Amino acid sequence: MNGDKLTLIGVPLHYGADRRGVEMGPSALRGAQLQARLQALGFDVRDAGDIAVPKAEEPAASGTNLKYLHEVAQVNRELCRAVDGALKEGRFPFVIGGDHSIAIGTIKGVRKHVRKLGVIWFDAHSDVNTERTTGSGNIHGMPLAVCLGYGHPNLLAVGGEENVVDPRNVVILGARSIDPGERNFLKSQGIRVFTMHEIDRFGMLQVMEETLRIVTDGTDGVHLSLDLDGMDPSEAPGVGTPVPGGLSYRESHFAMETIHERGCLVSAEIVEVNPMLDVGNKTASVAVGLVGSLFGERIL
Incomplete structure (x- = not known):
């Protein structure tokens, strides 16, 4: 990343997952000393607080099978503006969630400033469902599709329908x-x-070399969308949709270290930390450790 100014933006949203607990993710990450970890690495960290999340009454959006469509779209519009504002001030936007639907607002905000954006989607799931293919109606399974230009018009409109990413990157x-x-x-x-x-x-070395080749090929910067369920549940138990057989602690740190070494990152987010399902805030602590590696912390 360029520069040493970073803005934390909390998004305590659970409507995209339709499961309580993940809205406490930003507090859990702050409680795991995220800001102190970044400051120890020399960053000027500004905590912008949390995006306001409206209270919802009915899960099903009228005329769709998408749950909490209005609320998810509203929060993402606000997040898009907050990310846009941080970049206008020359600050690195670091978004802490919240469920993965918030990636819509983050990426759409970044795309206002980065003409051609590469994306690393660290996740057990691909999150490219749409209203037509979803089995649950949960929008946290759709954000990457929206950022590629596919999905409900209310979601595509966040930050402008033209602000999409190229699937080749x-x-x-x-x-x-x-x-x-x-x-x-x-x-x-x-x-x-x-x-x-x-x-x-x-192995992770070959995988990360190819990953970084793809996301930096002709791009002006890279966004990291870090879903903690990408890791094995034994390493990160506090997630809403755990899937056995995930990345190990060291594989995950190696991925973060190699991203840092390339120096291509322009934005990032951490999502799906659910303290209600965690054990002693282990998942938030692991997440903060990954952030350390992502921003230059080394063993020696």
């Missing part, structure tokens, strides 16, 4: 739970997906 890392409709979408878009099978087969 997107990599999904650590996937092991992909819906049938998502498989078809990923193949049609030509998105590179490193499943756990490929990570086991080739």
Whole structure:
């Protein structure tokens, strides 16, 4: 990343996941000393507080099978403005969630400033469902599709329909739970997906070299969307949709270290930390440790 000014933006949203607890993620990350960790690495950290989340009454949006569509879109519009504002001030936007639907607002805000954006999607899931393919109606399974230009008009309108990313510069890392409709979408878009099978087969060094080649090919910067369920549940138990067989502690740190070494990052977010499902705030602590590696912390 360029510069040493960083703005934390909290988004205590759970409506995209339709499961309570993840809205406490920003508080858990702050409680795990996220700001102090970044300041120790020499960053000027400004905590902008939390985006306001409206109270919802009914889960189903009228005329759709999407849960809390109005609320998710509203929060993402506010987040998009906050990210845009941080970048206008020359500060690195670091978003802490909240469920993964907040990636819509983050990426749309970044795209207002970065003409061609690469995206690393660290996740057990591919999050490319749409209203047509979703089995749950939960919007946290859709943000990458929206950022590629596919989804409900209310979500596409966040930050402008034109502010999308090129699928040729997107990599999904650590996937092991992909819906049938998502498989078809990923193949049609030509998105590179490193499943756990490929990570086991080739190792993290080769996977990260190829990941960084793809996301930096002709781009002006890279966004990291870090979902803690990308890690194995034994390492990060406090997530809403855990999937066995995920990335290890060291594999995850190695990924963060190699991203830092490339110096291409322009924005990042951490999502899906759910303290209600955690053990002694372990997942938030692991997340903060990954942030340390992402921003230059080393063993020696």
